[in-house]
Amino acid sequence: MASLIAGLNPAAKITDEAEAKASARASAVSILLGVVWGAIGLFYLMSPEGAEATRQAMAAAETPETAGMAEAMSGAVVGITGVTIVIQLIFMLIQWAKPNIAIPIIFLLLVIYGLLTSLLGVVMADQLAAMMGPQPQYAAWMTYGSIAVLAVQALLHVAGIRGASALAKFRRAAA
Numbered sequence: 001m002a003s004l005i006a007g008l009n010p011a012a013k014i015t016d017e018a019e020a021k022a023s024a025r026a027s028a029v030s031i032l033l034g035v036v037w038g039a040i041g042l043f044y045l046m047s048p049e050g051a052e053a054t055r056q057a058m059a060a061a062e063t064p065e066t067a068g069m070a071e072a073m074s075g076a077v078v079g080i081t082g083v084t085i086v087i088q089l090i091f092m093l094i095q096w097a098k099p100n101i102a103i104p105i106i107f108l109l110l111v112i113y114g115l116l117t118s119l120l121g122v123v124m125a126d127q128l129a130a131m132m133g134p135q136p137q138y139a140a141w142m143t144y145g146s147i148a149v150l151a152v153q154a155l156l157h158v159a160g161i162r163g164a165s166a167l168a169k170f171r172r173a174a175a
Helices: 002-007 017-024 026-046 048-060 070-097 102-123 125-132 140-174
Strands: none
Touching (some): 017 140, 026 048, 026 070, 026 140, 070 102, 102 125, 102 140
């Protein structure tokens, strides 16, 4: 357990295979954090407040061609979120059982994209509303919580990349 906690540090020195494996598993911990935050977001979307915010945004964006689709699209948002959570959980289990460098790299890129788009959405909320129409007004804790979770995930994926790289070097040296 101590090696796992030490492995979560993206700047920790990796001196042996056990430390490398623990550090590589930091990426799995990061994905688990995303799964937990995604489940919280899913429960929020299914709550009356979240469902109403999604419905209002969908209704405001309706055009004559898409009239009446807001309710179906709201359900699709919930479904896509649920599927994404399950996919993340599968990748987390793979990374925990057999740490590799590909999963942390892919997830780091996705996390950086999510972080940048979230920050851009916060900074340019008024401009987005002017250009694209009304945007969903979710609870502020969801927006800022997502940014915080994504920042922590980025650090953990960096630790995972470092650990997976070191693990591969230790295994090549042993072979």
